[in-house]
Amino acid sequence: MNELDFSTTIGNAxxxxxxxxxxxxxxxxxxxxxxxxxxxxxxxxxxxxxxxxRTGRPTPxxxxxxxxxxxxxxxxxxxxxxxxxxxxxxxxxxxxxIIVSIAGETVEEYATLARKLRSVxxxxxxxxxxSCPNVDNRGLVFACDPDASRRVIDGVRRAIGGEIPxxxxxxxxxxxxxxxxxxxxxxxxxxxxxxxxxxxxVINLDTMRPHLGGKxxxxxxxxxxxxxxxxxxxVHAALPxxxxxxxxxxxxxxxxxxxxxxxxxxxxIGTASFTNPTALVSIQSELRELLRLKGFESLQGAIGCAHxxxxxxx
Amino acid sequence: MATINKAAVQIRATLVGNKRVGQYxxxxxxxxxxxxxxxxxxxxxxxxxxxxxRMVLRRAFAxxxxxxxxxxxxxxxxxxxxxxxGSKWLCAQGEGAVLDVVVPLGTAFGIPTEPVQVLLVxxxxxxxxxxxxxxxLHARGCRVDMLLGASTAGKIYAPMEGKRAVNSLRIFTEDGxxxxxxxxxxxxxxxxxxxxxxxxxxxGPMPMLAAINExxxxxxxxxxxAVEESMACGIGICMTCVLPVKDEAGNLSMxxxxxxxxxxxxxxxxxxxxxxxx
Numbered sequence: 001m002n003e004l005d006f007s008t009t010i011g012n013a014x015x016x017x018x019x020x021x022x023x024x025x026x027x028x029x030x031x032x033x034x035x036x037x038x039x040x041x042x043x044x045x046x047x048x049x050x051x052x053x054r055t056g057r058p059t060p061x062x063x064x065x066x067x068x069x070x071x072x073x074x075x076x077x078x079x080x081x082x083x084x085x086x087x088x089x090x091x092x093x094x095x096x097x098i099i100v101s102i103a104g105e106t107v108e109e110y111a112t113l114a115r116k117l118r119s120v121x122x123x124x125x126x127x128x129x130x131s132c133p134n135v136d137n138r139g140l141v142f143a144c145d146p147d148a149s150r151r152v153i154d155g156v157r158r159a160i161g162g163e164i165p166x167x168x169x170x171x172x173x174x175x176x177x178x179x180x181x182x183x184x185x186x187x188x189x190x191x192x193x194x195x196x197x198x199x200x201x202v203i204n205l206d207t208m209r210p211h212l213g214g215k216x217x218x219x220x221x222x223x224x225x226x227x228x229x230x231x232x233x234x235v236h237a238a239l240p241x242x243x244x245x246x247x248x249x250x251x252x253x254x255x256x257x258x259x260x261x262x263x264x265x266x267x268x269i270g271t272a273s274f275t276n277p278t279a280l281v282s283i284q285s286e287l288r289e290l291l292r293l294k295g296f297e298s299l300q301g302a303i304g305c306a307h308x309x310x311x312x313x314x
Numbered sequence: 315m316a317t318i319n320k321a322a323v324q325i326r327a328t329l330v331g332n333k334r335v336g337q338y339x340x341x342x343x344x345x346x347x348x349x350x351x352x353x354x355x356x357x358x359x360x361x362x363x364x365x366x367x368r369m370v371l372r373r374a375f376a377x378x379x380x381x382x383x384x385x386x387x388x389x390x391x392x393x394x395x396x397x398x399x400g401s402k403w404l405c406a407q408g409e410g411a412v413l414d415v416v417v418p419l420g421t422a423f424g425i426p427t428e429p430v431q432v433l434l435v436x437x438x439x440x441x442x443x444x445x446x447x448x449x450x451l452h453a454r455g456c457r458v459d460m461l462l463g464a465s466t467a468g469k470i471y472a473p474m475e476g477k478r479a480v481n482s483l484r485i486f487t488e489d490g491x492x493x494x495x496x497x498x499x500x501x502x503x504x505x506x507x508x509x510x511x512x513x514x515x516x517x518g519p520m521p522m523l524a525a526i527n528e529x530x531x532x533x534x535x536x537x538x539x540a541v542e543e544s545m546a547c548g549i550g551i552c553m554t555c556v557l558p559v560k561d562e563a564g565n566l567s568m569x570x571x572x573x574x575x576x577x578x579x580x581x582x583x584x585x586x587x588x589x590x591x592x
């Protein structure tokens with residue numbers, strides 16, 4: 001039996017494994033490195049970074065929900081300059097493959113961040129988070145507006161396009177995610193990250209008020225997995241040539257394969273790392289084993305196979 | 315920059331004891347040689363609910379004490395109140411149950427290099443880690459006085475064997491059902507003055523910690539407190555358990571209580587800003 005080819009590509013970036021961390025669920029990698037070498041997984045997607053240091057939203061920032069959780073962090077972070085000075089060198093030293101995630105309040109902020117990262121060596125890809133739900137003004141969720149989404153990606157493309165792949169991270173909280181995806185791909189996104197968290201709320205019955213300090217939060221975990229699979233399936237059907245980084249509630253190799261069959265070229269693991277610090281490595285080995293069991297010779301052969309006619313698995 | 319506890323490991327550990335003590339459960343978990351790495355103040359994060367659980371988050375518990383050479387090898391003791399669905403599941407596990415545990419996590423209480431006078435203040439089952447701490451302080455030659463408080467008698471955790479390392483123990487309940495009627499913070503000011511206390515160690519609800527800090531502010535007394543913020547991961551990646559902390563220049567930042575805490579210097583916490591936007 002031939003060795004399984006487990007590698008994947010996102011635009012012009014090659015990865016030996018399709019298992020990545022999810023932005024905002026691995027900080028900058030230091031803590032998970034206590035449990036496994038960061039080099040062993042496909043890549044580390046860093047927590048979305050903004051131009052300036054940001055303290056984020058008030059506590060409580062978390063509420064557990066059935067098979068999931070709400071978070072309301074609000075893009076807390078050290079700002080791009082400290083990030084480039086401290087976190088990138090650490091990840092390079094760990095031989096991790098790095099996908100930097102950026103977030104901005106304006107179209108210009110995204111372009112500025114991309115320009116700063118253009119001169120930094122060792123980055124495999126750029127994730128443009130235009131869909132963080134934890135902002136005070138829903139109008140700032142670029143990914144809910146086709147025109148704003150396009151303008152952000154266009155600005156980033158002008159700053160860094162052609163250097164490293166641009167991955168646009170989209171929100172499921174829209175009527176037609178395919179239209180948003182089409183718009184950002186037209187504007188120059190090389191790949192898509194689907195999905196960000198789903199906006200939700202929990203009411204605390206002791207106080208009879210919203211539980212989270214920020215009132216609303218992003219729902220993640222297995223509870224949202226079918227939404228993510230659906231979004232990946234719909235977008236892959238419409239844009240079969242655009243690589244998708246699929247995420248939303250993946251906690252086993254079986255879940256990862258489901259997302260890949262729907263059309264994802266790679267998957268990100270988020271909330272599962274909170275449940276289990278070694279989730280990434282166990283999902284990775286489970287997926288590898290499952291692909292072998294199903295008779296695939298390569299990961300590539302499984303990508304999007306749910307779209308093929310029955311009886312035509314590979 | 316603070317980093318995750320360098321001794322932290324994820325292990326499958328056997329529950330070797332589960333005993334009801336008043337409103338709490340005393341759980342003894344076999345952790346082998348990792349017991350040597352656990353310090354008073356450290357905590358653990360445990361998966362709950364089993365394979366098909368709808369509870370996706372670990373539960374964090376302070377280690378109340380460790381034994382490096384029990385008949386089960388190294389063990390740790392947790393005192394758990396079965397309040398929520400996760401802690402109820404844990405308290406319902408029988409001896410022999412295998413648990414997924416990440417241990418040890420977080421910062422530890424600092425132990426004085428000199429045998430000074432110290433005061434330990436615990437609220438509710440926040441008192442649990444103070445008994446293990448008392449043993450370490452007692453071994454260092456410190457005089458250890460302890461105050462425990464709770465709303466009512468059933469919520470006081472004060473095991474007989476824990477009292478050996480303590481020079482004095484006073485109990486306060488808000489309904490007067492055990493010990494003295496009143497709050498555990500009531501006598502602190504006069505004790506600090508009368509006993510020449512060098513360090514106050516505290517563990518319990520955040521309002522109690524804030525009240526103690528108000529008393530120690532402006533004195534030479536060091537206040538080491540174990541903070542409580544709800545955590546999703548316990549290992550520093552989720553950013554939910556943050557609280558506002560001042561650096562030496564007075565700049566505030568939101569630090570993770572799982573990495574920079576749970577034990578913090580009470581004078582650095584911006585208590586009035588906990589739960590606020592900076």
